[in-house]
Amino acid sequence: MRRTVLWAIAEGFAPEDAERIGRADVEFDSRYPARASLVNITRHFAPMAWVWSRRYFRAAVRARDLALLGYALHCAQDAVSHGTLGERHLLYLAGMGRHPDYWERAPLGIQRRIEAVTRRLLQRYG
Numbered sequence: 001m002r003r004t005v006l007w008a009i010a011e012g013f014a015p016e017d018a019e020r021i022g023r024a025d026v027e028f029d030s031r032y033p034a035r036a037s038l039v040n041i042t043r044h045f046a047p048m049a050w051v052w053s054r055r056y057f058r059a060a061v062r063a064r065d066l067a068l069l070g071y072a073l074h075c076a077q078d079a080v081s082h083g084t085l086g087e088r089h090l091l092y093l094a095g096m097g098r099h100p101d102y103w104e105r106a107p108l109g110i111q112r113r114i115e116a117v118t119r120r121l122l123q124r125y126g
């Protein structure tokens with residue numbers, strides 16, 4: 001969340017707006033936990049997470065809704081960081097194993113791509 005807030009500020013959002021975006025981004029996992037349903041799983045993994053991201057982004061632009069923008073960012077960030085639903089994620093979702101994708105453990109290339117997709121969406125929201 002910290003990073004999303006800082007990127008939003010860097011893209012010209014007011015600090016309190018950036019906070020709203022970052023909060024919605026973080027809350028998305030507890031609002032739509034992947035464990036809860038198959039539909040929820042699609043929100044957190046490519047390729048469907050890209051579709052969700054676009055859907056939330058369009059709704060965000062239409063309604064000028066920063067929470068929806070945060071959801072759009074979350075789905076895009078997950079699509080990059082999780083990739084497709086793999087074995088490690090299935091183990092994690094089944095309650096076994098550790099979460100496979102903490103930021104600190106993500107390769108530098110993945111971190112850069114997450115920043116790039118996030119900032120692109122923030123710019124397009126304008």
Ligand SMILES: [Zn+2]
Binds near residue numbers: 028029043074078
């Ligand atoms: Zn997620």
